Amino acid sequence: MGIGFSLFAVVILACVALAGVGAARFHYLFGVVIPYISGGIFILGFIWRVVKWAASPVPFHITTTCGQQKSLPWIKWSRFENPADTLGVVVRMALEVFLFRSLFRNMKSELKDQKLAYGSAKWLWLAGLTFHYAFLTVLVRHSRFFTEPIPFFVKWIEELDGLFAIAVPTVYMTDVALVLAVTYLFLRRVVIPQLRYISLPADYFPLFLILGIAITGIITRHFSKVDLLGVKNLAMGLFTFKPVVPDGIGLAFFVHLFLVCVLVAYFPFSKLMHMGGIFLSPTRNMTGDSRRKRHVNPWNYPVKVHTYEEYENEFRDKMIQAGLPVEKRE
Amino acid sequence: MLKTKPQELLKIDYKPPETSWMKTPVEFKPGTWCYSALPKNLKILGLPNPRDWQPSDEDWKLPPGWKETIIRGFKERLDRFRSFKLFMDICVRCGACADKCHFYIGSGDPKNMPVLRAELIRSVYRRYFTAAGKILGELFGARDLTEDVLKEWFYYFYQCTECRRCSVFCPYGIDQAEITMMGRELLNLVGCNINWIMEPVANCYRMGNHLGIQPHTFKDMIEFFLDDIENITGIRPEPTFNRKGAEILFVTPSGDVFADPGTYTLMGYLMLFHEIGLDYTWSTYASEGGNFGLFASHELMKRLNAKIYAEAKRLGVKWILGGECGHMWRVIHQYMDTMNGPADFLEEPISPITGTKFENAKSTKMVHIIEFTADLIRNNKIKLDPSRNDHLRVTFHDSCNPARAMGLFEEPRYVLRHVCNHFYEMPEETIRENTFCCGGGAGLGTDENMEMRMRGGFPRANAVQYVHEKYGVNRLACICAIDRATLHALMDYWVPDVQVTGIHELVGNALVMKGEKKREVDLRGEPLSGAEEGGDV
Numbered sequence A: 001m002g003i004g005f006s007l008f009a010v011v012i013l014a015c016v017a018l019a020g021v022g023a024a025r026f027h028y029l030f031g032v033v034i035p036y037i038s039g040g041i042f043i044l045g046f047i048w049r050v051v052k053w054a055a056s057p058v059p060f061h062i063t064t065t066c067g068q069q070k071s072l073p074w075i076k077w078s079r080f081e082n083p084a085d086t087l088g089v090v091v092r093m094a095l096e097v098f099l100f101r102s103l104f105r106n107m108k109s110e111l112k113d114q115k116l117a118y119g120s121a122k123w124l125w126l127a128g129l130t131f132h133y134a135f136l137t138v139l140v141r142h143s144r145f146f147t148e149p150i151p152f153f154v155k156w157i158e159e160l161d162g163l164f165a166i167a168v169p170t171v172y173m174t175d176v177a178l179v180l181a182v183t184y185l186f187l188r189r190v191v192i193p194q195l196r197y198i199s200l201p202a203d204y205f206p207l208f209l210i211l212g213i214a215i216t217g218i219i220t221r222h223f224s225k226v227d228l229l230g231v232k233n234l235a236m237g238l239f240t241f242k243p244v245v246p247d248g249i250g251l252a253f254f255v256h257l258f259l260v261c262v263l264v265a266y267f268p269f270s271k272l273m274h275m276g277g278i279f280l281s282p283t284r285n286m287t288g289d290s291r292r293k294r295h296v297n298p299w300n301y302p303v304k305v306h307t308y309e310e311y312e313n314e315f316r317d318k319m320i321q322a323g324l325p326v327e328k329r330e
Numbered sequence B: 001m002l003k004t005k006p007q008e009l010l011k012i013d014y015k016p017p018e019t020s021w022m023k024t025p026v027e028f029k030p031g032t033w034c035y036s037a038l039p040k041n042l043k044i045l046g047l048p049n050p051r052d053w054q055p056s057d058e059d060w061k062l063p064p065g066w067k068e069t070i071i072r073g074f075k076e077r078l079d080r081f082r083s084f085k086l087f088m089d090i091c092v093r094c095g096a097c098a099d100k101c102h103f104y105i106g107s108g109d110p111k112n113m114p115v116l117r118a119e120l121i122r123s124v125y126r127r128y129f130t131a132a133g134k135i136l137g138e139l140f141g142a143r144d145l146t147e148d149v150l151k152e153w154f155y156y157f158y159q160c161t162e163c164r165r166c167s168v169f170c171p172y173g174i175d176q177a178e179i180t181m182m183g184r185e186l187l188n189l190v191g192c193n194i195n196w197i198m199e200p201v202a203n204c205y206r207m208g209n210h211l212g213i214q215p216h217t218f219k220d221m222i223e224f225f226l227d228d229i230e231n232i233t234g235i236r237p238e239p240t241f242n243r244k245g246a247e248i249l250f251v252t253p254s255g256d257v258f259a260d261p262g263t264y265t266l267m268g269y270l271m272l273f274h275e276i277g278l279d280y281t282w283s284t285y286a287s288e289g290g291n292f293g294l295f296a297s298h299e300l301m302k303r304l305n306a307k308i309y310a311e312a313k314r315l316g317v318k319w320i321l322g323g324e325c326g327h328m329w330r331v332i333h334q335y336m337d338t339m340n341g342p343a344d345f346l347e348e349p350i351s352p353i354t355g356t357k358f359e360n361a362k363s364t365k366m367v368h369i370i371e372f373t374a375d376l377i378r379n380n381k382i383k384l385d386p387s388r389n390d391h392l393r394v395t396f397h398d399s400c401n402p403a404r405a406m407g408l409f410e411e412p413r414y415v416l417r418h419v420c421n422h423f424y425e426m427p428e429e430t431i432r433e434n435t436f437c438c439g440g441g442a443g444l445g446t447d448e449n450m451e452m453r454m455r456g457g458f459p460r461a462n463a464v465q466y467v468h469e470k471y472g473v474n475r476l477a478c479i480c481a482i483d484r485a486t487l488h489a490l491m492d493y494w495v496p497d498v499q500v501t502g503i504h505e506l507v508g509n510a511l512v513m514k515g516e517k518k519r520e521v522d523l524r525g526e527p528l529s530g531a532e533e534g535g536d537v
Helices: A002-023 A027-055 A086-099 A123-145 A152-161 A173-191 A193-198 A201-223 A228-239 A251-269 A271-280 A308-321 B039-045 B066-080 B082-089 B102-107 B114-129 B131-140 B147-157 B165-169 B176-189 B195-207 B215-233 B262-276 B298-315 B327-340 B369-378 B400-404 B410-419 B447-456 B458-471 B481-494 B503-510
Strands: A107-112 A115-120 B248-251 B280-282 B319-322 B366-368 B394-397 B475-478 B499-502
Touching: A002 A027, A002 A201, A002 A251, A027 A228, A027 A251, A027 A271, A027 B082, A086 A271, A115 B458, A123 A152, A123 A173, A123 A228, A173 A193, A173 A201, A193 B114, A201 A251, A201 A271, A201 B131, A251 A271, A271 B082, A308 B195, A308 B215, A308 B298, B039 B195, B066 B082, B066 B114, B066 B176, B082 B114, B082 B176, B102 B447, B102 B458, B114 B131, B114 B147, B114 B176, B147 B176, B165 B176, B165 B400, B195 B298, B215 B262, B248 B298, B262 B369, B262 B481, B262 B499, B262 B503, B298 B319, B298 B327, B319 B327, B319 B369, B327 B366, B327 B400, B366 B369, B369 B410, B369 B503, B394 B410, B394 B458, B410 B503, B447 B458, B447 B481, B458 B481, B475 B481, B475 B503, B481 B499, B499 B503
Parallel strands: B248 B280, B248 B319, B319 B366, B394 B475, B475 B499
Antiparallel strands: A107 A115
16 A cells, blocks of 8 residues: 555645646746745754754653773773763764664574574665665755755765766666665665555655656656756746746756756655754764763652651561661661 | 473474464463562552552453553654654565564474564554555555554564663564553553563562562662671671762662572672772662563653662762673663763762772763773772682673663673683573573563573574583573573573573672781682682772
8 A cells, every 4th residue: 555655745736846847937936935835844854853853852861872881991892882072972972973883783683493593684785875875865966956056075076976978968877776776775665565564655655756756857857858048047036035037947847847946845854854863863873871971861850768767667577587788776 | 380291392383373363362381471460569659550450361451442542542652752753654665673582492482583573663653654554454554553553562562671682683672671561551551561570670670679568678689698708708898778968879679688699699799899898889779670661651661760860869979880780781871860860969980999080981870890890800909719600611692682672792701701710601692782682681681481481592402402411501690680580490400501691799709808817718609620720900
């Protein structure tokens, strides 16, 4: 159900753009109004979500330690798997954000002949990392549309990305990688029974949406050639808040743009917010040395305890008989 | 012991059911759940809805307005715990956690995949706390809170041992233990709790320890061990109880006072402290290091834990030494100072024997016995004859909490290498931060739950079996009292030739005491294999 529904939703969305621009000629709506609205939703929504998370305190020090604690000086301490200082935490987080450290630990367990065997399972890590970096590169490459002059690193990245110079215009490696990685992420959800079982429409929808964006993007570049200068004018207009919609950009571009707008607007309300959330994860962004420094809970409230006095009152006679010291003799 | 044969139990079907998980109601099969809490225990603690009921009953006798109570409690916890709120929102269901859970590996039940166990509660979160969930419902993975959902929570949140193995592998550090803790707190609000947790909590609250050992009996029981020690070594330690002015308060789980093989570990402590002449005292009021409150709610955890500092203050000790225990150390390392500190009435811990300052415990002022003993050995303050453990081939089980909530990896290994000559590691996928639970942690180590315990403990047992077959390992060492209580049954079932031990039992065996008689048996009364010469540190 989830798969069909999500695919259907993305197809419908593409059709909306096709109809809206192709038939109804709402160029301004799809070229200017919707991009602004979705951009606004993204920025405000993202901030709102992060602020909402941050509004809840972190009452306890619940680090997940993945290495030796800092204890006695002669014991080798695992500085980045069990940090005891800010530098350690920063490196741990950087490894997590840039290299997906935890996902890299992934292994699979298999029950064979009544024995458990553990094996390497790095494909998810590889596909995840590839997907995220490819997406990032594509994003950076796209900044050529809304910057003038185009920054030097954007040109370098383009250069590097198209190194193989296959076809004209050059096929970017990251386009291929992105499509392959997303396809892998989709297929594993469908093929692995357990994963299919846990998958929600909210898992398929972003995959199809991103795949839709990638495909329409590739179409605009390689098949249904759009007027790149027109696109640049449109983008520059949007970013300088002097929107214009040049004529004759080409329908494929508007479908591409509309799907991007949907993704951007959908982002803050979806699991994609893991992008912001990962930085706030208390099991990762705290030190592991919670006996060294006291952590304060802002809502720590007094609780009912059973005092020593109450305890002694109940057991005084027995304690005296057993020769245990007591506070009061009778 | 479980009647089902191990080979039968291992016919595990990992294929998920045909029906979607939201439409697959839970079935309370005997052997896979724990009995409900007795009303008397809830009354002692002043907790809601004490009544006679069992999870297998159709009618759970929920209090009027239970749904509102839970939703209100849900909101309160979302506002109080960033972890909870975040973990409700950011999971992408990548599935990396799925086969990391010992209960999933051992049962094949998809709702034991941490991701899906969390979805059980996330689905309710979406329905009541997100706009999309309110509007789109099931399409957004949201569902109403019903009695069936509550039953499902109960079943699966008491099928999670809060071991945190999944959180090691999660790319966002989502910790199922945290989610289980919240789920159990919510269940507690409407009186859905288990006796194996609530009875120890009630006991500990009133009598100072989980087992409900009263002060005079506590002293008697320890004195009983002194007889044993005297028989074996010719030396009788002289521990003190509730003594004001002692330098150190020693707190350890009461399970080790009560049952084998923990008792041998306790004998090890007594011998060690005697040998180094430690100025310490036991307390009958704070006679519990463990804290089953952790398995029920943050509030109960705090109510029980408060005794340790209160007693340290009353007795006027300088600092606190804690025995071998798993979840106890999660509480002490990650919660105690925050909940019941600051411990400004204590001093920063310094070993009176070696002068070592335990910098890593300078705020909480509580030192782990393994850190303490490792420091003694490092400074040559005790004489050890590891050959007295030559009849043992030892492997080491990292207990979940000291591993993933502290990072106590090298100290126990250092001690082990000095007290025995035959130490073998289990496969690296099953030790240190990757360690597997005993299957009975977080208050689930009860007999009626035996099938689930054997299933959950299977990955651990299987790794033990590996070193048993490869190196002839016959002793499984650990630093956790729950382990000592549950691994025993686990080994009997899966790897019958392996016995369980605390590290300080092995220390006690190897410890060469001043003026002792020639040792012929170990602390269990079993004959030593070799002669006693040559061993030294």
